[in-house]
Amino acid sequence: MQITLQEIQVFTAVVDTGSITGAAEDLEQTVSGVSRALGRLERKLKTTLLRRTTRRLELSEEGRAFLQHARGILASVDEAEEQMAARxxxxxxxxxxxxxxxxxxxxxxxxxxxxxxxxxxxxxxxxxxxxxxxxxxxxxxxxxxxxxxxxxxxxxRLIGSSRIRVLASPDYLQNYGSPTNVEQLAQHILLGFTKPELLNQWPLHDSSENMLQIKPTIISSSGETVRHLALSGAGIACLSDFMTRGDRQAGRLVQILPDQTLEVRQSINAVxxxxxxxxxxxxxxxxxxxxxxxxxxxxx
Structure with a gap:
């Protein structure tokens, strides 16, 4: 008995979502239907593709090998559909x-x-x-x-670049004052990132004329979280123009040390x-x- 495209789609969806329930939601099918399709596939291949534990599903060695073929099959189908549409x-x-x-x-x-x-x-x-x-x-x-x-x-494909600036809200500056030089930043609440550490380099020169490496008071993995912290008056942040232009134009965020800020841009690529x-x-x-x-x- 030959395997079907639907069974392959179910298998990859289970792997991608991490669960049969997640695959069912992604494919807009019932949980029982997904489970039956996965069982049929394993019976046809006469092997176990996924080991079921009480907490999660894990790929078997055979499952990892079949996954590569499965993704290739689905990619070929997508490409065939794309070529027909392009015609x-x-x-x-x-x-x-x-x-x-x-x-x-x-x-x-x-x-x-x-x-x-x-x-x-x-x-x-x-x-x-x-x-x-x-x-x-x-x-x-x-x-x-x-x-x-x-x-x-x-x-x-490079689609542009975005400058980074040091910013704070008017409320923060009213409560804590506005630094007039780089050295004074050490007395302020600085908002930074958990990783990569490069994001905690600000476009200002330190005493050795290197890019300023800050020691954040509050850190987050999300740039949007850092932005909201800055908007709420929680501290000073260094953020990219693409996410703060509206805030700066509306006066919700104000640039700090503009005359001392270096022209540093982040490239943005579609890959x-x-x-x-x-x-x-x-x-x-x-x-x-x-x-x-x-x-x-x-x-x-």
Whole structure:
């Protein structure tokens, strides 16, 4: 008896979501239906793909081997559908987009409606991760990365750069005063990041003329959390222009030490896996983002 595409989809969904319940929600199927499909697949292959424990599902060695084939089959089906859609000039199908939460909220989601108006056949799936996402493991089509790229297996298209600034709310400055030089920052509440440590380098010179490495008082893994802390008057933060332009224009955040601030920019790239055929879904989405943002997307 031959295995079916639906059984392969169920298997990969269980792996990706980590549970049969999660796969059922993702595929909009019943839990019992997903469980039966997974059981049929294992019987047809005459092996155990997933070991069920009381807490989680774990891939067996055979399951890990089959997963590579399964992802290749699904990618081939997606590519075939894409090629057929391209023949009639209509990008279609699901497009999985990944970005850090601040970039997703402040840049990507505001442009989702206009993209859908141009390409109604494309179903968008947005996922936010604060760390680096494995595009293949998460079946991500395109991701937006901020800062220096390290993964050589990815193709990248630069879509812009965003300056970083040191900022605080008017309430914080009223309560704690505004520093007039870099040395005074040590007496203030500084908001920083758990990782990477590079994000705790601020665009100011220390006493040795190096980039200032701060010792944060409050830290978070999320840039959006740091932004909200700054807006609430909890401390001074260093954030990128793409997420604070509206706050600065409205006076909710004020730049600190502007005359001493260095011109430091974070590059922003759209990336996709090097071995993936560049689908019209990916091309149309990246082009739309670039066109809507313009030549200087994050400048004041």
């Amino acid at each position: 009639v000039g209509r990008p279609s199908g699901r497009l999985r987009v990944d970005a850090a939460t601040p970039f997703m909220l402040h840049v990507i989601t505001p442009l989702a409606n206009s993209f859908r108006q141009h390409y109604p056949q494309v179903q968008l799936e947005f996922n936010s991760n604060e760390g680096i996402t494995d595009l293949i493991e998460k079946r991500t089509d395109v991701a937006f990365r901020i800062g220096k790229l390290q993964d050589s297996s990815l193709h990248a 996709y896996y090097r071995n993936t055929a560049l689908s019209s879904r990916i091309t149309s989405f990246i082009n739309h983002i670039v066109e809507e943002l313009g030549e200087q997307p994050f400048d004041e």
